[in-house]
Amino acid sequence: MPTDTLAEEAPQRRSRGRPRKTADERDDGNRRQALLRAAAHLFRRKGFAATSTRDIAAAVGMRSGSPFYHFENKEALLAAVMEEGMQRALQHQRERMDAAVAAAPDALSARECLRVLVRGHFHNLLGPESDHIPVMLYEWRWLAPQQKQVVSELMAEYEAVWVPVLQALRREGALKGDTALARLLIFGALNWTAQWYDAEGSASLDDLTEAALQLFVKDLE
Amino acid sequence: MPTDTLAEEAPQRRSRGRPRKTADERDDGNRRQALLRAAAHLFRRKGFAATSTRDIAAAVGMRSGSPFYHFENKEALLAAVMEEGMQRALQHQRERMDAAVAAAPDALSARECLRVLVRGHFHNLLGPESDHIPVMLYEWRWLAPQQKQVVSELMAEYEAVWVPVLQALRREGALKGDTALARLLIFGALNWTAQWYDAEGSASLDDLTEAALQLFVKDLE
DNA sequence: CCTACCGATCGGTAGG
DNA sequence: CCTACCGATCGGTAGG
Numbered sequence: 001m002p003t004d005t006l007a008e009e010a011p012q013r014r015s016r017g018r019p020r021k022t023a024d025e026r027d028d029g030n031r032r033q034a035l036l037r038a039a040a041h042l043f044r045r046k047g048f049a050a051t052s053t054r055d056i057a058a059a060v061g062m063r064s065g066s067p068f069y070h071f072e073n074k075e076a077l078l079a080a081v082m083e084e085g086m087q088r089a090l091q092h093q094r095e096r097m098d099a100a101v102a103a104a105p106d107a108l109s110a111r112e113c114l115r116v117l118v119r120g121h122f123h124n125l126l127g128p129e130s131d132h133i134p135v136m137l138y139e140w141r142w143l144a145p146q147q148k149q150v151v152s153e154l155m156a157e158y159e160a161v162w163v164p165v166l167q168a169l170r171r172e173g174a175l176k177g178d179t180a181l182a183r184l185l186i187f188g189a190l191n192w193t194a195q196w197y198d199a200e201g202s203a204s205l206d207d208l209t210e211a212a213l214q215l216f217v218k219d220l221e
Numbered sequence: 222m223p224t225d226t227l228a229e230e231a232p233q234r235r236s237r238g239r240p241r242k243t244a245d246e247r248d249d250g251n252r253r254q255a256l257l258r259a260a261a262h263l264f265r266r267k268g269f270a271a272t273s274t275r276d277i278a279a280a281v282g283m284r285s286g287s288p289f290y291h292f293e294n295k296e297a298l299l300a301a302v303m304e305e306g307m308q309r310a311l312q313h314q315r316e317r318m319d320a321a322v323a324a325a326p327d328a329l330s331a332r333e334c335l336r337v338l339v340r341g342h343f344h345n346l347l348g349p350e351s352d353h354i355p356v357m358l359y360e361w362r363w364l365a366p367q368q369k370q371v372v373s374e375l376m377a378e379y380e381a382v383w384v385p386v387l388q389a390l391r392r393e394g395a396l397k398g399d400t401a402l403a404r405l406l407i408f409g410a411l412n413w414t415a416q417w418y419d420a421e422g423s424a425s426l427d428d429l430t431e432a433a434l435q436l437f438v439k440d441l442e
Numbered sequence: 443c444c445t446a447c448c449g450a451t452c453g454g455t456a457g458g
Numbered sequence: 459c460c461t462a463c464c465g466a467t468c469g470g471t472a473g474g
Contacts, residue, residue, distance in 0.1 A: 031443085047362070049270035052468060066443050068470065138359070141268070177435035181424065185436050188413025189406040196405060203402065214398035215406050218439050252459085273452060287459050289454065 032070045034060040040081045040131035048078055048139040078139060079147040085132025086154035089124040093161060096120040110168035111217055117162055118212050121190050122205040126197050134194045159183070174218045186216055253291045255281040261302045261352035269299055269360040299360060300368040306353025307375035310345040314382060317341040331389035332438055338383055339433050342411050343426040347418050355415045380404070395439045407437055 038059035042051040053074050054064045071077040100116045101108055108116075125133050136151065143151065166183055169175040175182055193208060203211075259280035263272040274295050275285045292298040321337045322329055329337075346354050357372065364372065387404055390396040396403055414429060424432075 047268065047270055049268055053470085054468075063444055064469090065445080065447095065471075069443055074469065175436075176440075177432050181429070181432040182436050184414070184417060185410040185433060188416075189410040192409025192413055193405070195409075208402070211398050211402040212406060215396075215403050216436060219397075274454085275452075284460055285453090286455075286461080286463095290459055295453065 031060070031062075035062075035067055035070055035077065036081055036084060039077050040085070040135055043078065043081060043135045043139055044131040048074075048135075048142045053077075075142060075144060075147065078135070078142055079144075079151070081132050082136040082139075082143070082147075082151045083154065085124075085136050086151060086158065089133055090154065090158055092124055093117070093120050093158060097161065110165055110172060111174065111213070113165045114162075114169065114217065115209060115213055117165060118190065119205065119209045122193070122208055125191065125194055126199065126205060126208075137191055137194065159187070169217060175216070176218075182216075186212075189215070252281070252283075256283075256288055256291055256298065257302055257305060260298050261306070261356055264299065264302060264356045264360055265352040269295075269356075269363045274298075296363060296365060296368065299356070299363055300365075300372070302353050303357040303360075303364070303368075303372045304375065306345075306357050307372060307379065310354055311375065311379055313345055314338070314341050314379060318382065331386055331393060332395065332434070334386045335383075335390065335438065336430060336434055338386065339411065340426065340430040343414070343429055346412065346415055347420065347426060347429075358412055358415065380408070390438060396437070397439075403437075407433075410436070 035056060039051070039056050042055055042059065046055075053067050056077070057064050057067050067077065071080065096116050096119070097113075100112070104112070124130060136155075140148070140151075162183060163179070166175060166179045166186075170179050170182075189212065197203075197208070256277060260272075260277050263276055263280065267276075274288050277298070278285050278288050288298065292301065317337050317340070318334075321333070325333070345351060357376075361369070361372075383404060384400070387396060387400045387407075391400050391403075410433065418424075418429070
């Protein structure tokens with residue numbers, strides 16, 4: 001964009017016509033980011049089908065046609081929300097696991113591993129800036145097959161970390177039955193919290209984590 | 222409707238104009254029922270917001286305006302789907318519990334009670350004619366406050382049956398931690414199966430029930 | 443990124 | 459329950 005070089009030739013340009021943007025809402029890639037944030041928020045609150053691209057545009061102070069300068073169409077915006085959400089979730093999962101391993105004097109127990117994963121999942125699902133993942137979970141059907149492919153690979157990567165942990169628990173006798181079914185049921189219990197968890201309520205994410213572990217994992221006595 | 226008395230005066234009336242309906246799709250309350258079934262199916266497959274009342278009308282061979290002869294508006298149709306679904310689910314839950322109690326030589330154990338409830342819930346959620354409950358779970362947000370009130374009372378009635386069972390398990394030591402949180406997590410695990418369960422797949426509803434019990438309930442050794 | 447616009451679709455209604 | 463219709467809204471585009 002030639003704005004900078006033009007600025008050298010017309011340094012005294014006054015603000016007239018439509019109001020100037022303030023510094024932190026200028027072009028960059030941050031208009032795109034703003035659209036993604038607003039879309040995630042609205043898609044979560046009203047669902048994909050009931051959110052108009054006009055709603056999203058208005059939420060970031062754009063006119064109705066402008067989102068299509070940044071995204072090819074409404075579905076591409078949805079796919080981008082989900083991909084960004086999963087990338088951030090993967091990142092957060094890695095950081096938590098690495099930190100937990102680094103902090104453990106001996107090897108981390110399978111139970112402690114699961115605790116870290118569950119706690120991290122609640123952060124990804126219910127924490128601050130967490131609209132993206134519920135949108136991914138609940139608006140999945142609107143993706144085109146190719147977009148589903150991309151997102152489901154990220155989901156598979158996320159879930160793959162859980163597999164050896166559950167298998168270890170099963171070897172210990174702390175988990176019974178088929179681990180694949182157990183994993184699906186566990187993710188169900190966790191993901192469903194997005195339907196009822198109230199951040200203002202009495203239970204914290206740590207409380208939820210504790211309740212989940214007590215429910216899923218037999219204590220070894 | 223005066224059709225019958227008029228028929229006495231014109232018994233020879235021939236079929237002309239638009240084709241006659243066959244016997245089992247005649248007026249009655251069964252056009253309303255047909256609309257409910259079609260609506261449940263489409264609301265589940267495409268979501269409430271993306272299903273047009275025209276889609277629903279076409280699915281039962283009506284014209285676009287006709288659903289509004291049976292239902293005041295689109296939301297009333299959704300509410301009726303949910304209410305019917307919950308009434309049937311409650312009925313089914315009662316029948317299963319009564320049958321299990323009648324069949325038990327001694328008192329039913331808490332664990333067996335939970336098994337019956339879980340198995341019944343899978344039937345309500347994943348069995349034949351089961352679109353209504355997933356619609357209730359996933360399209361909840363479209364209800365008006367007053368409709369939410371009605372449906373949530375039915376849900377409360379459904380869940381109330383589970384409470385003493387979970388409390389009994391907790392007293393036995395087969396369930397740890399807060400029972401209210403446990404109930405929410407358990408329902409999450411069960412309800413989420415609507416997202417991934419494939420009736421054509423390898424696991425039966427009995428398999429799912431077994432997996433759920435193994436996951437949630439500690440065996441008492 | 444805005445302006446101005448298009449074709450399509452939607453929920454719902456009057457009148458029969 | 460159909461016919462004929464309305465006003466509103468929507469995703470998306472051309473042209474700048």
